[in-house]
Every structure is written in structure tokens, then in C-alpha cells.
Amino acid sequence: MANPIFEAKQVSKSYGSYKALDQVDITVEEGSVFGLLGPNGAGKTSLIRIINQITAPDSGTLLLRGKTLSPDDVRNIGYLPEERGLYKKMEVGEQCIYLAQLKGLSKSEAKKRLRYWFEKFEMQAWWNKKVEELSKGMAQKVQFVVTILHEPELLIFDEPFSGFDPVNAAVIRNEILELSKKGATIIFSTHRMETVEELCDSIALINKSKKILDGKVRDIQQAFRTNTYEMEFKGNMLGFTNALWTGFELIEKWNDQDNCKVKLKILNNNKVNDLLNAVMPVCEIKSFREIIPGMNDIFIQTVQNAKPTESLENE
Amino acid sequence: MTRVKKKSFIIMTFLGPLLMASIGILPVWLAKSTESIRKVHVLDETGIAEGQLASNENIVFSYIHSSLSEAKKNLNNSDIYALVHIPSGKDDNLLVVQRNIKLYSNEQVSLNVKIYIENQIEKQIERSLLKSQGVDKELVASIENQVNVTLNTVPLNETPAKDVSYDPELSTALGAIGGILIYFFIFLFGAQVMRGVIEEKTNRIVEVIISSVKPFQLMMGKIVGIALVGLTQFLLWVVLTGGIYTIFMNTVVKEKYSSERIEMLMQNSPDGTSVDNIDELIENQQMIKRIESINWALIIPAFIFYFLGGYLLYGSLFAAIGSAVDNETDTQQFVLPITVPLIFSFVMAQTILNDPTGTVAKWLSIIPLTSPIVMMVRLPFQVAPWELALSMVMLVLGFIFTTWIASKVYRTGILMYGKRVTWKEIAKWLRYS
Numbered sequence: 001m002a003n004p005i006f007e008a009k010q011v012s013k014s015y016g017s018y019k020a021l022d023q024v025d026i027t028v029e030e031g032s033v034f035g036l037l038g039p040n041g042a043g044k045t046s047l048i049r050i051i052n053q054i055t056a057p058d059s060g061t062l063l064l065r066g067k068t069l070s071p072d073d074v075r076n077i078g079y080l081p082e083e084r085g086l087y088k089k090m091e092v093g094e095q096c097i098y099l100a101q102l103k104g105l106s107k108s109e110a111k112k113r114l115r116y117w118f119e120k121f122e123m124q125a126w127w128n129k130k131v132e133e134l135s136k137g138m139a140q141k142v143q144f145v146v147t148i149l150h151e152p153e154l155l156i157f158d159e160p161f162s163g164f165d166p167v168n169a170a171v172i173r174n175e176i177l178e179l180s181k182k183g184a185t186i187i188f189s190t191h192r193m194e195t196v197e198e199l200c201d202s203i204a205l206i207n208k209s210k211k212i213l214d215g216k217v218r219d220i221q222q223a224f225r226t227n228t229y230e231m232e233f234k235g236n237m238l239g240f241t242n243a244l245w246t247g248f249e250l251i252e253k254w255n256d257q258d259n260c261k262v263k264l265k266i267l268n269n270n271k272v273n274d275l276l277n278a279v280m281p282v283c284e285i286k287s288f289r290e291i292i293p294g295m296n297d298i299f300i301q302t303v304q305n306a307k308p309t310e311s312l313e314n315e
Numbered sequence: 316m317t318r319v320k321k322k323s324f325i326i327m328t329f330l331g332p333l334l335m336a337s338i339g340i341l342p343v344w345l346a347k348s349t350e351s352i353r354k355v356h357v358l359d360e361t362g363i364a365e366g367q368l369a370s371n372e373n374i375v376f377s378y379i380h381s382s383l384s385e386a387k388k389n390l391n392n393s394d395i396y397a398l399v400h401i402p403s404g405k406d407d408n409l410l411v412v413q414r415n416i417k418l419y420s421n422e423q424v425s426l427n428v429k430i431y432i433e434n435q436i437e438k439q440i441e442r443s444l445l446k447s448q449g450v451d452k453e454l455v456a457s458i459e460n461q462v463n464v465t466l467n468t469v470p471l472n473e474t475p476a477k478d479v480s481y482d483p484e485l486s487t488a489l490g491a492i493g494g495i496l497i498y499f500f501i502f503l504f505g506a507q508v509m510r511g512v513i514e515e516k517t518n519r520i521v522e523v524i525i526s527s528v529k530p531f532q533l534m535m536g537k538i539v540g541i542a543l544v545g546l547t548q549f550l551l552w553v554v555l556t557g558g559i560y561t562i563f564m565n566t567v568v569k570e571k572y573s574s575e576r577i578e579m580l581m582q583n584s585p586d587g588t589s590v591d592n593i594d595e596l597i598e599n600q601q602m603i604k605r606i607e608s609i610n611w612a613l614i615i616p617a618f619i620f621y622f623l624g625g626y627l628l629y630g631s632l633f634a635a636i637g638s639a640v641d642n643e644t645d646t647q648q649f650v651l652p653i654t655v656p657l658i659f660s661f662v663m664a665q666t667i668l669n670d671p672t673g674t675v676a677k678w679l680s681i682i683p684l685t686s687p688i689v690m691m692v693r694l695p696f697q698v699a700p701w702e703l704a705l706s707m708v709m710l711v712l713g714f715i716f717t718t719w720i721a722s723k724v725y726r727t728g729i730l731m732y733g734k735r736v737t738w739k740e741i742a743k744w745l746r747y748s
Contacts, residue, residue, distance in 0.1 A: 052526040053526075054522070054525050055730075071529070079522075079523065079526040080523075081519070081522040081523060083519040083522060083732070084519055084520075084523065085517075085519035085523075086518065087514075087515075087520055088514075088518060099523065099527075102524065102527040102528060143523070146523070147523075
């Protein structure tokens with residue numbers, strides 16, 4: 001198991017009487033892509049702001065590489081907020097250099113790196129433009145570059161894909177993957193579960209200021225497995241149904257003449273092979289796969305399950 | 316940074332001194348160039364003013380002897396500017412006559428001309444009355460020529476350095492100008508701070524930046540940055556205005572108001588007809604001397620100090636307001652209470668000018684919220700060093716305090732969106748650790 005690069009322990013934060021975070025623990029492993037999930041208003045942004053030392057937690061500790069987070073650590077963190085913007089009246093290049101200098105880069109170094117990224121993203125022509133002349137997506141691209149420019153070891157993206165068209169979203173996604181490959185650790189929060197499955201190694205799910213689920217994406221999916229399988233075959237649907245004995249449950253079926261597709265659940269302690277043995281004599285199997293629960297379903301299921309207990313607590 | 320590069324800044328920087336200098340120079344120049352010679356006809360039925368009214372650079376009197384209606388007709392048709400009619404009274408009682416003197420003109424007579432003519436006629440009536448009492452006309456003229464009182468006020472507690480003619484009129488003007496400038500600078504740059512903060516907040520760039528620097532640093536950076544912009548502008552103004560003033564002095568004024576020329580004029584006009592002319596010259600010359608004798612070495616640094624102090628005090632409050640609201644229209648309810656002391660001291664300036672060492676003035680010049688303006692108003696009137704020192708210390712403490720308060724509000728407010736902020740809410744933010 002890799003070393004944790006960042007840990008938050010028992011972090012709580014309230015604004016007045018409103019509790020934004022309640023005893024939240026997260027551990028992010030070095031080099032991983034960590035998804036911070038949760039419904040709107042769950043406390044994700046509060047946590048991210050605490051990691052960025054924009055606000056201080058009321059209690060709890062934050063460790064970067066095992067050491068308490070200090071103000072100097074901002075140099076090692078890159079942050080792309082959800083609500084993002086740039087100085088509208090400033091020229092793009094000038095502004096990028098300014099923001100890079102805030103992160104501790106020298107002017108010449110900033111210029112050099114900016115040239116590389118501007119070429120890579122084909123945005124050289126924007127250098128002398130004012131930000132207000134750029135489209136929203138263009139401005140976001142500029143911000144993305146600024147965020148990663150100082151090559152931080154920990155990158156935090158809050159909803160990085162909002163506002164991008166599919167083409168640019170793909171560019172950014174590839175870039176995130178590449179950064180991850182180069183060794184950067186990435187924390188990102190999003191509502192888009194398909195990107196979570198695609199990008200994240202592990203996740204934490206926050207709901208109503210509490211962490212309700214965390215772990216590796218694969219483990220979580222395993223844990224949420226329902227023993228459900230999908231099978232396509234050629235043959236007679238009736239014969240197929242008859243061949244199933246009590247150990248299996250047919251959930252759904254579709255058939256188009258002798259091309260059939262079924263969704264079924266394996267009950268009790270029956271094995272996959274038992275199922276195959278049972279149906280093989282009556283049909284020609286074309287495909288067979290396990291239905292792994294999507295993060296989307298897991299998300300909805302977990303959040304909904306959390307509700308009753310939450311309401312009980314409140315009463 | 317972007318502010319200094321803005322066109323408006325550059326334009327204002329160079330236009331400012333031109334405007335200021337022109338406020339001083341233009342009237343003189345305009346008066347000289349546009350005031351053509353005005354012919355004034357005098358129809359004197361009593362004979363007291365006949366041949367006696369002194370013409371000056373702009374007004375030339377000529378005497379006519381016709382009927383009033385004819386003279387009026389004449390006035391209508393010609394380039395004559397005005398007609399003075401001195402009607403003969405019953406017994407030529409001058410005290411009655413003086414009430415019936417009329418000035419006819421085609422257009423509205425300018426105030427200068429009216430006052431000048433009144434003066435001249437008054438003088439003649441005076442002389443005539445004196446003469447009727449048996450006083451020699453020549454004697455009167457010569458006495459008048461010799462008497463010319465200018466009060467040189469000397470502050471007692473001050474060692475009479477040089478021949479500093481310290482005069483209340485100039486101090487009043489200077490105090491008022493200093494106070495007004497501070498007032499406008501604080502408002503102008505304070506509002507800029509506020510707008511800057513709102514801009515950063517609505518742009519949403521603030522979150523990126525405060526992930527790199529502390530909110531307090533960002534706030535102070537904003538305030539100090541704009542202060543430097545303000546100072547740059549002010550210093551450029553001082554330099555440019557000084558430059559223009561010097562050039563103006565060396566070319567136009569020096570020659571006209573030089574002592575030699577005045578002496579020469581005095582010698583050349585022993586008859587006393589152009590006495591007023593010389594008086595005016597002497598007065599102007601003294602004015603220039605007085606301007607040069609003002610303790611600029613105290614006033615300019617004090618101005619910079621009070622500008623900076625007052626600006627930092629109010630600037631941080633303005634920054635706090637900017638952070639608390641979402642857009643500029645919401646600022647009204649917060650800006651007003653904060654600027655009340657500023658407006659109050661501006662209004663009080665008049666009272667303080669009348670009584671610059673009074674209790675009210677003293678207290679207001681020590682309380683940090685009002686001291687920047689009030690002290691600038693008082694400064695030309697000699698302020699005790701300990702008062703000045705106390706006021707300065709209080710101002711420094713004041714701005715440290717407001718900055719501390721403001722930073723608390725700012726830190727919370729800057730990331731708060733879409734919430735209608737009230738005073739109560741802000742008070743709550745202050746209690747957050």
C-alpha cells in the first residue's frame with residue numbers, strides 16, 4: 001500500500017450554528033486520483049477550502065506527508081475552485097505570470113512553462129488578449145494551466161469539467177490522467193459519476209457534513225455487488241426459463257425471435273458455473289457478464305439509505 | 316498594477332496639475348486677455364466727478380455734456396460700455412445725490428466694473444465733502460497716497476523667522492484646500508478599494524488567490540496598492556503643478572510684479588491717478604511672497620501622512636464593505652454610516668476655519684475618524700506640536716484597529732455569496748475566531 005500523502009483527521013467546521021463538516025476523516029494515497037463525492041451542500045467545498053488553508057477547521061488535524069499542514073505548503077498544492085474567474089481587464093499572459101508568481105515561481109520560469117502549456121493547448125494567440133475577450137471555456141482552460149503550472153504534488157479540482165464542451169472536457173481529462181501518471185496526487189470533487197469510474201482510484205462520499213462511505217472504487221463496487229448478471233443467447237426463451245431452477249432469479253428479459261437477453265440474479269450460494277451448467281444445454285450463449293453497480297447507483301443508494309438514520313438523529 | 320496602466324490614470328495624472336494650475340492661472344490670464352478696454356461715459360450734472368475719475372487698464376472714463384435721453388441713445392448705438400449718470404439734486408447735497416447716481420448699460424455690468432466705479436465716485440464725493448469743510452484737496456490726495464495699511468499678523472509663540480507674513484486669509488484658503496483634497500482623496504481611493512474587492516469577489520478570482528496568499532495579505536495588498544497609485548498621482552501632481560507654477564512665475568508674473576517695476580511705476584506716477592493700479596500690484600506681489608513663505612515643508616509631509624493614515628483607516632473599512640456584498644448596489648447601506656464622520660468633518664471645516672484653536676477643532680483633530688480632514692484644515696494656523704503628535708499617534712492606532720476589524724469581516728465575507736448581509740450578520744463574523 002502506498003504512503004498517504006494527505007490525511008485529514010476528525011475535521012469539523014461550523015459556520016455559526018450550521019455544521020458544515022462533522023468529524024470527517026479522509027486519507028489520500030500518493031499518486032492516486034481521489035474523488036470527493038457528495039450531494040450539493042454536503043460540505044465538499046468546505047473541506048476543500050480547509051485543505052487549501054483558505055479557512056481553518058474548528059477542530060481536527062491536517063497532515064501533508066505526515067506533517068501538519070503549514071502555510072508554506074500552498075506551494076505544493078494547486079487548486080482549481082468550482083467558482084472560478086480571472087481579472088477581466090488584465091491580459092491573459094500577464095495574469096498567468098502574476099498568478100504563477102503568487103505560487104512562488106520566478107518570472108522567467110513562469111514564462112517558460114507557460115509557453116509550453118500555451119503551445120500544448122494551442123492558445124498562443126490568447127496571450128495578449130484581455131480575459132474579458134475570451135469565452136468562458138477559454139478562460140477555464142487558462143485557469144487550468146495556471147493551476148498546474150507550478151507542478152504541485154497535490155492537485156485539487158473542484159468540478160473541473162463544468163463549463164467545458166465535450167472536446168475540451170476530454171482534453172482536460174486526459175491531462176489529469178497524464179499528471180496522475182507523472183506522479184501527482186489528485187483530489188477532485190464532481191457530480192459526474194461516469195468520470196469517477198473512469199478516473200478515480202478511491203473515493204470518499206460526504207453527505208450532510210458526514211463522511212458516509214470511502215475506499216477504493218473497485219472495493220466499493222465489489223461491496224455493492226448484487227450478484228446480478230447479464231446474458232445474451234440464441235435459443236428459446238421458454239426453454240431457458242424452464243432450465244433455471246430455484247437457485248436463480250430472472251429479473252428482466254428481452255427477446256427478438258431467437259435472440260434473447262436476460263438479467264438474472266444468482267441466489268443462495270450458487271456459483272456462476274452452476275448457472276452456466278444449467279442453461280448450456282438449452283441455448284447457445286453469446287455473451288455473459290456480471291453487472292457491476294455503477295458509482296451512480298452506489299451514490300444514490302448510499303445517500304438515500306443515509307437519510308432515514310439522519311432524520312432519526314434529528315428527532 | 317493594472318490601475319497604473321489604465322488610460323484614465325495617465326490622463327488624470329497629467330491633466331490634474333494642468334487643471335489645478337489653470338484654476339490659478341486661467342482667471343488672471345483670462346482677465347488680462349479678454350477684458351478689453353471699456354469706455355464709460357460720465358454724465359455729471361453736479362460737476363464733482365468731472366475730470367476726476369481715474370481710468371485704469373480696463374475702464375476709460377470720458378465726460379459728456381448732453382441730455383440724459385441723448386446720452387442713453389448714444390449708449391445704445393455705440394461701443395460705449397456704460398453710462399454713469401450723476402443727477403444734480405436740489406441743493407446739490409451730495410449725500411442726497413449719491414443715492415440717485417445710476418449706471419446705465421446695454422448688458423449686465425460686471426461686478427468688477429461696478430465696484431470700481433462706485434469706489435471712484437465715493438472717493439470724489441469724499442474729497443468734495445472734505446473740501447467743503449475746508450480741507451485742502453492736494454493734502455487729502457497726498458495723505459491718501461501715503462496711507463496704506465496691510466496687517467502683518469505675527470504668531471507670538473513662534474520665533475519670528477524671516478519676515479514671514481502669516482495671514483489668516485491665506486491660511487483659511489490653504490486649510491480649506493487641504494481638507495477638501497483629503498476628503499476627496501479618501502473618498503476616491505476608498506471607493507476604488509471597495510470596487511476592487513467587489514470586482515475580485517464577483518470575478519471569483521478571489522478563491523484562486525487566497526489559496527495562495529492569506530486573505531489579510533490580499534486585503535492589505537489591495538489597500539497598499541491603491542495607496543501607492545494615489546501617492547504616485549499626488550506626487551506627480553505636486554511636481555507638475557510646482558513646475559507649471561514656477562514656469563508661470565518666471566515668465567509672466569515675475570516681470571509684471573517685480574519690485575523694480577513697481578518702484579518704477581511709483582516714481583512715474585506721482586500724481587496719484589494710477590495709485591490703485593500700484594496698490595493692486597503690490598498686493599499681488601505680497602500674495603506671491605506669502606505663497607512662497609508658507610511652511611510647505613510641514614504641510615506637504617503632513618498632507619501625505621494624513622492622506623495615508625485617513626486612507627488606510629477608511630480604505631480598510633471600504634474593503635470590508637466590498638467583501639461583504641455581492642455587487643455595488645448593495646453597498647449603500649454600509650457606506651453611509653462609515654462615511655458619516657468623514658462628511659461630518661467636511662461640513663465642520665467651515666466652523667473650524669472660523670475658530671481653528673477652539674475645543675471642537677482640537678477634539679476633532681485628535682479623533683482618528685475625523686482628524687485627517689480637520690487637522691489639515693487646522694494645520695496652516697499653527698498647531699501645537701504635542702497636538703499634532705497625539706493626533707498622528709491616534710490615527711496610526713485608529714487604522715491598526717480598523718484594519719483588524721476589517722480583516723475579520725473580509726475573511727468571512729469574501730467567500731460568502733448570495734447572502735443578503737446585514738449589520739447583525741457582520742457582527743457575527745467578527746466573533747468567528
